[in-house]
Amino acid sequence: QSNIIKAEFAEIGERYNDKRRSEIIPISGDLSIEDIIADEEMVVTITHNGYIKRLPTSTWKTQRRGGRGMKGAHTKDDDFIEHLFIASTHDKMLFFTDRGKCYWMKVHEIPPGLRTSQGRAIVNLIGCEAGEKVKAFVSVKEFNETDYIVMATRKGVIKRTALSMYSRPRKGGIYAIEIREDDELIQAKVSHGDQDIILATYRGKSIRFNENDVRSTGRKTMGVRGIRLGTKDDYVIGMLIVKREGSVMVVTNKGYGKRSDLSAYRTQKRGGKGVITIKTTDKVGNLVGIMEAIDDDDLMLITDRGIMIRQAVEKIRTIGRNTQGVRLAKLDDKTYITSATRVLKDEEENEEEEAAETEEE
Known part of the structure; x- marks a missing residue:
């Protein structure tokens, strides 16, 4: 039996005795994941509540216009998908906390999920400190070297730091901005070096200025004044960086x-102190959200x-x-809008609208 094996x-060996096709070469440097x-x-x-997941782009198959779409996730009753974007597995995610720290995670480190799964809590993945x-x-x-991280705080401080200064992460996070004890970070966004920034406050004021008015500084610095708050109870509720030349959408806590x-907001x-972005009254309420929006x-x-x-948005x-704005939602007594955000258009709503238009024709 052994002779048979040797013969085979x-x-x-005689039949497949050709030269090696693959090449083995030494690697210079370390091999990374x-x-x-x-x-x-x-x-x-x-x-909206801070759950994250990743999944292949092939999960969403291409459909014809007017299709029913596909459910993106099973979320809790008080949660919904607020952000959806395409990123490479080699891209990096920077997460900024209210205490001014930045945590770093690579896209391939985000736990993969099913199309209908909720995902994992971001705070558990990046190792935030308690609170x-x-x-x-x-x-x-x-x-x-050309892009920047722009940050805004509740007290109206604005800061701009070169994106390249965040290229070396640490396990426990790094300081992105020095914040006073009575202040907190509210937003951080990427800018491309010559864009306009709009800050909006609770009392309905806003200011638009070019980012070059904010000198680029190091990571652990406090920033400069972006807007002068008019009253002690006023504070910054949002920041937007003008990108799409759309319209500016604002929402109050009483549903207006x-x-x-955008041209109405002069630079x-x-x-x-800025200009009035919405007239706040007892009837209208105070500002809780500002965003750049388009009809889609x-x-x-x-x-x-x-x-x-x-x-x-196109119906607003x-x-x-x-001006005071119009009523967006009819609220019960002692019920208030706490936040407003721009989300992806609902495919099922698109289908119903197009079907209705077809029937009318």
């Missing part, structure tokens, strides 16, 4: 809001009782900046 191996992970695009979703809350995140392909042309020097977006309103109200009338 000898025959195989990215070298053995395929560079492929992933869909990353983040919910820290994630306030903002950015996705980065490369830490170049409006769209205004000023930073540090001023949807608006999601969330109340302090966990009720979510969704509507198409565009009016002047110095």
Whole structure:
């Protein structure tokens, strides 16, 4: 029997006795985990309550216009997908907390999930300190010298730091901004070096200025004044970086809001009191949300009782900046809007609208 095996191996050796086709070469330097992970695009979703997951882009098959769409996740009753974007497995995610710290995670380190799964809590993945809350995140392909991280605090401080200064992460996070004890970080976004920034306050004021008015500084610095708050009970509720030349959408805590042309917000020097972005009254309430929106977006309103109200941006009338706005939601007594955000348009709603238009024709 052993002779038969030897004969068969000898025959195989003669039949396939060709030169090696693969080449073995020495590697110079260290081998990182990215070298053995395929560079492929992933869909990353983040919910309003801070749950994250990634899954292959092939999970969402291409459909014809008017299709029913596909459910993106099974979320809790008071949660929904707020952010959905495409990122490479080699990209990096920067997470910024209310205490001014930045935590670093690579996209391939985000736990993969099923299309209908909720995902994992961000705070558990990045190792925040007790009591820290994630306030903002950015996705980065490369830490170049031309882009910046722009941060805004509740007290009206604005800061700009070169993106390249965040290229060396630490396990326990790094300081992104020095914050006073009575202040907190509210937002952080990537800018490209010559964009306009709009800050908005609870009392309905806003200011627009170019980012070059904010000198770029190191990571552990406090920043400069972005807007001068008019009253002690006023504070910054949001920041947007002008990107799409859409309209500016604002929402109050009593369910009023409006769209205004971006051109109505004249460019000023930073540090001023700004202009009225919505007239706040006892009836209208105070400002809780500002965003840049286009007709293809949807608006999601969330109340302090966990009720979510969704509507198409295109159905909200565009009016002047110095006005009270229109009613977006009819609220019960002692019920208030706590936050407002722009979300992806609902495919099923699109189908129903198009079907209705077809019937009318």
